Amino acid sequence: xxxxxxxxxxxxxxxxxxxxxxxxxxxGAPHLALDAAVTEACRQLDRLGARLRDRGLPDESEILEAQxxxxxxxxxxxxxxxxIAAGIAADDAILAAGEEAAAVLEGLPDELLAARAADVRDxxxxxxxxxxxxxxxxxxxxxxxxARDLAPSTTAELDQTLLAGLALEGGSPTAHAAxxxxxxxxxxxxxxxxxxxxxxxxxxxxxxxxxxxxxxxxGAEDRHRLAHWETELQGRLDAERALHDRPLAxxxxxxxxxxxxxxxxDDASPALRAGAEGVGLFRTEFVFMGRRRAPDExxxxxxxxxxxxxxxxxxxxxxxxxxxGDKPLxxxxxxxxxxxxxxxxxxRLAERDPGLLSTQLRAxxxxxxxxxxxxxxxxxPMVADLADVRRVRALLDEAVSAIGAAxxxxxxxxxxxPSAIVVADQLARxxxxxxxxxxxxxxxxxxxxxxxxxxxxxxxxxxxxxxRSIASLVAAAKPHGVPVAVCGEMGGDPAGAVILTGLGVSExxxxxxxxxxxxRALASVTLAEAHELAKRCLxxxxxxxxxxxxNERLAG
Amino acid sequence: MAEATITVRNxxxxxxxxxxxxxxTAAGFGxxxxxxxxxxxxxxxxxxxxxxxxxxxxxxxxxxIRLEATGADADAAIDTLLALIAGGLGEGMAEATGx
Numbered sequence: 054x055x056x057x058x059x060x061x062x063x064x065x066x067x068x069x070x071x072x073x074x075x076x077x078x079x080x081g082a083p084h085l086a087l088d089a090a091v092t093e094a095c096r097q098l099d100r101l102g103a104r105l106r107d108r109g110l111p112d113e114s115e116i117l118e119a120q121x122x123x124x125x126x127x128x129x130x131x132x133x134x135x136x137i138a139a140g141i142a143a144d145d146a147i148l149a150a151g152e153e154a155a156a157v158l159e160g161l162p163d164e165l166l167a168a169r170a171a172d173v174r175d176x177x178x179x180x181x182x183x184x185x186x187x188x189x190x191x192x193x194x195x196x197x198x199x200a201r202d203l204a205p206s207t208t209a210e211l212d213q214t215l216l217a218g219l220a221l222e223g224g225s226p227t228a229h230a231a232x233x234x235x236x237x238x239x240x241x242x243x244x245x246x247x248x249x250x251x252x253x254x255x256x257x258x259x260x261x262x263x264x265x266x267x268x269x270x271x272g273a274e275d276r277h278r279l280a281h282w283e284t285e286l287q288g289r290l291d292a293e294r295a296l297h298d299r300p301l302a303x304x305x306x307x308x309x310x311x312x313x314x315x316x317x318x319d320d321a322s323p324a325l326r327a328g329a330e331g332v333g334l335f336r337t338e339f340v341f342m343g344r345r346r347a348p349d350e351x352x353x354x355x356x357x358x359x360x361x362x363x364x365x366x367x368x369x370x371x372x373x374x375x376x377x378g379d380k381p382l383x384x385x386x387x388x389x390x391x392x393x394x395x396x397x398x399x400x401r402l403a404e405r406d407p408g409l410l411s412t413q414l415r416a417x418x419x420x421x422x423x424x425x426x427x428x429x430x431x432x433x434p435m436v437a438d439l440a441d442v443r444r445v446r447a448l449l450d451e452a453v454s455a456i457g458a459a460x461x462x463x464x465x466x467x468x469x470x471p472s473a474i475v476v477a478d479q480l481a482r483x484x485x486x487x488x489x490x491x492x493x494x495x496x497x498x499x500x501x502x503x504x505x506x507x508x509x510x511x512x513x514x515x516x517x518x519x520x521r522s523i524a525s526l527v528a529a530a531k532p533h534g535v536p537v538a539v540c541g542e543m544g545g546d547p548a549g550a551v552i553l554t555g556l557g558v559s560e561x562x563x564x565x566x567x568x569x570x571x572x573r574a575l576a577s578v579t580l581a582e583a584h585e586l587a588k589r590c591l592x593x594x595x596x597x598x599x600x601x602x603x604n605e606r607l608a609g
Numbered sequence: 610m611a612e613a614t615i616t617v618r619n620x621x622x623x624x625x626x627x628x629x630x631x632x633x634t635a636a637g638f639g640x641x642x643x644x645x646x647x648x649x650x651x652x653x654x655x656x657x658x659x660x661x662x663x664x665x666x667x668x669x670x671x672x673x674i675r676l677e678a679t680g681a682d683a684d685a686a687i688d689t690l691l692a693l694i695a696g697g698l699g700e701g702m703a704e705a706t707g708x
Contacts (some may be wrong), residue, residue: 111625119629119660128659154661161667165624169664171627341629386694393697 054272057222057245060206061265065240066282067218068259068271071252072196074207081268084186087133087143093183094124094176101209106319110566112234118203123176129154142555147460151177156541157390175204192216197258201249203230210369214366216237218260220267222248234262236566242267292576293509297608301561301572305350307580309554312370312562318608319354321363324565331368333488334540335412338376347384347409353416354423361424366500368430370488370538370562373445375399375434394493394502398433400445407448414452420447422458427581429462432488437467439479446483466542469493474522477529487530488562491541491549495519513596514543519551519598520591527557539564547574548603554580573605582606611640611683614675622665623668627698631708632660634693640680642690648672657690 073504092522102117113389123129129150136146155170181467182189190207192215200486202223208216208230219234219241234241240262251269252258259271259279268275301311312333313324324332340348340356361369362499376385376399388397403410414431433445446464453460467488471494473480477487491514496503498518501511514520530537538560543549545563550571553561563571578586586603593599619627635642635657642657646666655662657676668674674694690699 115626119625122629122632126659126661128656128662154665157661157665161623161665163622163667163669166664169625173661252638385692592650595655 054275055251055269057248057251057267057269058148059245059248059265060240060465061223061239061262061266062224062243063219063234063239063262065218065262065286066260066279067197067240068257068276068279069197069217069292071199071220071255071258072192072194073199074190074203074255078464085143085184087130087137087147087180090143090147090180090183091124091130094180095121097179097183097189097210098124098176101206101407103319105209105233105236106323110233112328113205113233113431114234116233117209120206123173126154126182126355127502129173129177133231145454146311147177147180147184151180169200171204175206175368179206184537191472195259195601197358199252199258205230205233208233208237213239216260218262219243220245220248220252220258220260222246222566224584257466272472289302289392290454292573294571296569296576299572299576300330301568301575303554303575303578303580303583306349307554309550309558310538310560311539311568312490312540312560314545315360318359318363321360325363327397327565327568329367329565329568331362331370331540332360333370333560335369335371337372337374342375347412350412350416350419353413354419357417361420361426361429363509369426369517370430370432370465370486370540372432372434373400374413375403378403394496398439400433401435403444403448411448411452414449415455418449418452418456418458418462419462421460421462422456427460429460430465430486432465432467432486434467434490436468436480437470437472442466442480442483467498468526471522474526474529477526479537481530481533484535486536486538487525488538488540488560489558491519491539491543494522494541496593498522513600514541514549515552515599515603516596517591517593517599519596520556520587523553523558524556524587524591531557536560545571547571547599547607550575551578551583551597551603551607552587552590553585555585577607611687612675613685613687614673615690615691615694616671616673617668617694617698618670619633619694620670622670623663623666625664625697628660628663630698631690631693632658632663632688635686636680638680638682638686638689640678640683640686642676642683642686644674644676646672646674648674650676655668659680681707 054267077229098117098121102114105114132150133146136149151173155173158170159167161167167548189210192211193473195215195217197218199220202221216239221243222245224243231241231243239261240263242260242265245267255269257270259268259275302308311330313329314334315324315332316336317339366385436442449462463485466484467490468487469490495512495514499511503512527537536559539553539558540562544561545567547570550561551574590599643654644657645654646668649667655666676687676690
């Protein structure tokens with residue numbers, strides 16, 4: 054038995070025979086002209102992207118959408134066309150053009166850009182396969198896939214029931230294939246020197262994605278560890294499956310509303326299938342992105358009504374546009390800001406020009422009227438004080454009278470600016486609900502930029518300062534009967550969900566992929582235990598200690 | 610011909626996601642839009658509608674780029690792309706979803 058050491062990229066363990074995906078070789082009879090092959094490749098990439106979106110992986114699907122943009126790249130096609138005109142076969146031509154473009158990217162000093170070379174090669178190989186009329190590579194039996202590197206599109210395309218594990222000679226945990234493996238729950242180890250030479254003759258491989266090891270011809274002891282892991286995993290999956298049709302609740306039956314975070318109408322039906330009781334965060338930025346001009350009222354209303362109809366009686370919290378600052382748009386002309394997170398963002402844009410926000414408010418009111426939702430929930434982001442609430446309220450009142458529909462919108466706020474917590478008692482008198490954006494709240498409260506990797510250790514919302522802020526918000530909201538929800542990442546984190554419940558939060562909203570793990574965690578404690586744990590964590594010296602306390606309890 | 614020079618200020622320059630935003634926006638115009646990276650290779654112009662060409666310019670944070678457009682809507686194309694770059698190109702959409 055040989056053990057190869059790499060870098061753990063996706064947790065889990067699996068044993069199976071190795072399978073090598075052959076790189077596309079430039080031979081065979083052409084079946085499609087280049088143009089048709091490009092169309093086919095774009096169609097495949099869009100379909101794979103949609104499949105990932107459907108599984109609740111919107112960020113991963115964007116990787117494939119960016120590749121579709123590369124597949125239709127005019128310069129790539131021109132370079133291939135020049136070769137075809139010189140008498141080279143279409144498949145060889147596109148592979149050579151792709152290689153040329155990849156080499157340019159690899160030559161750049163920037164590591165991130167150089168890594169895109171793999172994406173280009175993958176796109177060219179896909180077009181070449183379409184030219185040849187070849188099917189994409191597939192596994193013939195349950196295997197550990199062994200490769201030098203793996204494009205995300207290939208990973209997404211493989212039959213997930215046959216892909217037991219992933220072992221890559223190259224790559225890093227931040228490579229797209231690794232991100233995707235984590236998202237799909239496939240154990241993966243990357244950066245294993247000598248893997249291809251060693252594994253090609255092995256009958257069986259064991260991938261240990263927890264420890265970052267690959268065992269060739271695993272022995273009895275490894276099998277024992279694997280069996281132990283599989284039993285544990287099975288128990289966890291069984292528990293999550295058993296909870297699928299049950300509501301989110303503690304062991305003693307204290308209910309917490311389970312909301313989904315969605316970013317477009319396409320996310321609605323996967324969220325409903327996963328068991329969402331409503332939407333705790335409907336991000337509306339999608340309707341503004343990729344446009345040269347602001348979308349008009351009708352365009353927006355159609356999109357919002359789609360989501361409202363899909364959820365029917367279930368509540369949908371529509372967040373007003375959170376754009377500007379670090380999320381710019383071509384039609385919102387802003388002065389460059391040295392500090393976009395502290396800049397003219399979201400509702401702050403309306404102070405200078407309320408046009409964009411007013412249009413959106415009218416569109417929401419109209420969508421609610423069309424979808425038959427009498428009391429739509431509207432959530433204003435970046436609210437700092439009462440004046441902000443009143444400014445949005447005034448625009449909302451104007452929108453309601455402009456549309457003239459029998460709709461009474463409920464205005465709530467996203468709590469992310471620390472000042473909103475300081476004046477929460479004032480706000481509680483005038484808003485319908487609070488929803489905490491824990492990611493931004495954490496970065497603002499701890500003065501730690503969350504896009505700065507060097508400060509990643511300071512982004513944990515389990516920090517006692519964040520927990521105390523949430524506790525004080527809950528206390529300020531209570532006398533006014535204002536519900537407190539959480540739609541930040543903390544709600545989708547099992548440890549975070551337990552503590553938030555203990556602090557008195559009544560709704561948790563998250564990506565549907567987190568539903569199972571959060572239900573399981575909450576079902577493992579009583580409300581009294583969650584209270585106790587939360588109280589203890591309020592006095593923790595730091596986030597890591599608090600997290601360790603909760604994890605200890607959840608593991609026990 | 611419309612033209613302009615601007616410094617790219619978003620954190621990672623014209624990378625995958627910001628580049629995709631830039632290319633999609635440029636492709637929406639009829640005008641022929643080209644750009645070069647003055648800080649790296651002033652002699653090399655690339656099509657703003659080609660993802661690969663834009664990535665190949667290796668535009669990083671702080672690099673100065675030059676935009677040129679010819680065609681009916683050249684001015685609108687330049688104005689829109691300038692505003693997009695000045696605003697940071699949607700950088701951080703994946704991480705900074707605002708909650």
